Amino acid sequence: MNSLLxxxxxxxxxxxxxxxxxxxxxxxVDHNYYQKASFGKLSRGVISVIDNQIRSISNYFHxxxxxxxxxxxxxxxxxEMEKLKxxxxxxxxxxxxxxxxxxxxxxxxxxxxxxxNKQNNFIxxxxxxxxxxxxxxxxxxKDGIVGVVASVTKxxxxxxxxxxxxxxxxxxxxxxxxxxxxxxxxxxYRETILSEIPQHVNLTQGDTIVTSGxxxxxxxxxxxxxxxxxxxxxxxxxxxxxxxxSDFKRINNVYVIKSHQAAEKNLIEKQNx
Amino acid sequence: xxxxxxxxxxxxxxxIALQTLILxxxxxxxxxxxxxxxxxxxxxxxxxxxxxxxxxGFITGLTxxxxxxxxxxxxxxxxxxxxxxxxxxxxxxxxxxxxxxGSPALNMKDIGWFIKYTFFIVIAHHFxxxxxxxxxxxxxxxxxxxxxxxSVFTAxxxxxxxxxxxxxxxx
Numbered sequence: 001m002n003s004l005l006x007x008x009x010x011x012x013x014x015x016x017x018x019x020x021x022x023x024x025x026x027x028x029v030d031h032n033y034y035q036k037a038s039f040g041k042l043s044r045g046v047i048s049v050i051d052n053q054i055r056s057i058s059n060y061f062h063x064x065x066x067x068x069x070x071x072x073x074x075x076x077x078x079x080e081m082e083k084l085k086x087x088x089x090x091x092x093x094x095x096x097x098x099x100x101x102x103x104x105x106x107x108x109x110x111x112x113x114x115x116x117n118k119q120n121n122f123i124x125x126x127x128x129x130x131x132x133x134x135x136x137x138x139x140x141x142k143d144g145i146v147g148v149v150a151s152v153t154k155x156x157x158x159x160x161x162x163x164x165x166x167x168x169x170x171x172x173x174x175x176x177x178x179x180x181x182x183x184x185x186x187x188x189y190r191e192t193i194l195s196e197i198p199q200h201v202n203l204t205q206g207d208t209i210v211t212s213g214x215x216x217x218x219x220x221x222x223x224x225x226x227x228x229x230x231x232x233x234x235x236x237x238x239x240x241x242x243x244x245x246s247d248f249k250r251i252n253n254v255y256v257i258k259s260h261q262a263a264e265k266n267l268i269e270k271q272n273x
Numbered sequence: 274x275x276x277x278x279x280x281x282x283x284x285x286x287x288x289i290a291l292q293t294l295i296l297x298x299x300x301x302x303x304x305x306x307x308x309x310x311x312x313x314x315x316x317x318x319x320x321x322x323x324x325x326x327x328x329x330g331f332i333t334g335l336t337x338x339x340x341x342x343x344x345x346x347x348x349x350x351x352x353x354x355x356x357x358x359x360x361x362x363x364x365x366x367x368x369x370x371x372x373x374x375g376s377p378a379l380n381m382k383d384i385g386w387f388i389k390y391t392f393f394i395v396i397a398h399h400f401x402x403x404x405x406x407x408x409x410x411x412x413x414x415x416x417x418x419x420x421x422x423x424s425v426f427t428a429x430x431x432x433x434x435x436x437x438x439x440x441x442x443x444x
Contacts, residue, residue, distance in 0.1 A: 113298075
């Protein structure tokens with residue numbers, strides 16, 4: 001007993017270190033993404049309020065740029081609307097109930113905090129459960145996807161950024177329709193990696209990569225980026241470097257997507273497991 | 274004693290606020306993120322008992338984790354620094370500094386000593402932190418580059434802040 005006490009007295013510094021370090025590593029390894037995001041919800045809520053104030057000042061300096069972006073997008077949307085109107089006129093005879101078939105609705109949000117220089121980046125938005133935001137909703141800009149909502153407080157929500165090495169998004173090569181998974185390798189914030197594209201697919205530089213729509217989080221055919229370079233890995237699959245269309249350093253206004261069929265689709269897919 | 278306690282509490286709050294509100298928003302080339310909050314561990318007094326040093330290291334890290342949504346990452350790295358601090362102090366101490374009392378701050382007579390101290394502490398912290406963040410050796414050299422670049426910025430920031438403090442005190 002005495003020698004045990006002497007041992008503890010001699011080595012307690014090392015032992016205490018090992019215990020606490022073990023606990024830290026356990027916290028780091030044994031928790032999934034959503035748990036980690038909701039830890040510190042409170043503290044980040046406070047930070048978000050402050051960030052929101054700072055951001056509302058700095059917004060004034062970006063008004064011109066934002067306005068131009070909105071104008072360009074508006075024109076594109078108007079054109080799209082006209083095109084659809086024409087098509088609608090042409091098909092009027094065989095229309096069915098169109099209200100029941102809305103799959104996604106969009107709402108706007110502003111970015112109040114954003115990082116790009118970590119391996120696991122997060123974005124904070126100024127909307128929360130008061131605005132009907134839930135976790136696992138998709139977030140996009142006009143230039144592609146931004147991420148997936150991780151946790152929600154009353155007035156704010158955190159988004160797992162596409163620039164987060166733990167997020168994988170289902171994407172496809174637009175021309176051939178082959179799908180793979182898109183993820184960030186943590187190196188360059190303008191580039192992501194598309195993997196699992198089989199060898200026989202004919203890829204060229206500059207091809208567009210879009211979302212596949214297989215998950216219910218994002219609608220299909222949202223442009224993500226263009227192919228920068230590609231190489232065969234292990235002889236059967238391509239590793240494709242995709243240059244992102246959106247500049248994550250400058251995202252400001254985003255759209256949050258609510259999928260109306262997610263619950264139903266997940267239910268039927270669960271039955272197969 | 275209680276005066277010293279208040280001073281450390283204020284330092285702690287100031288450093289955490291500086292880190293989370295300002296420094297975490299600096300995005301230099303998507304590569305560099307200085308972590309200056311580690312200065313708190315550096316400034317703790319020489320004669321602090323070991324258990325308190327480790328506990329404070331852990332709490333500092335956990336607070337940073339709470340503010341950045343990274344459970345366990347900052348606490349592991351900061352705890353590690355608290356652990357090796359006595360080792361670094363005893364290895365780089367000169368004859369004058371071995372019997373020092375108070376906090377290991379910069380003094381004009383021995384600038385080299387403080388630079389060495391900052392350098393070792395910051396490298397150790399950033400090394401653990403960035404490799405835990407990547408959690409693999411897949412991009413070994415990219416991560417190493419991030420460690421080095423961020424270390425330089427953190428060290429510069431710490432040294433500059435200490436120089437300013439000293440100048441203000443002497444005036």
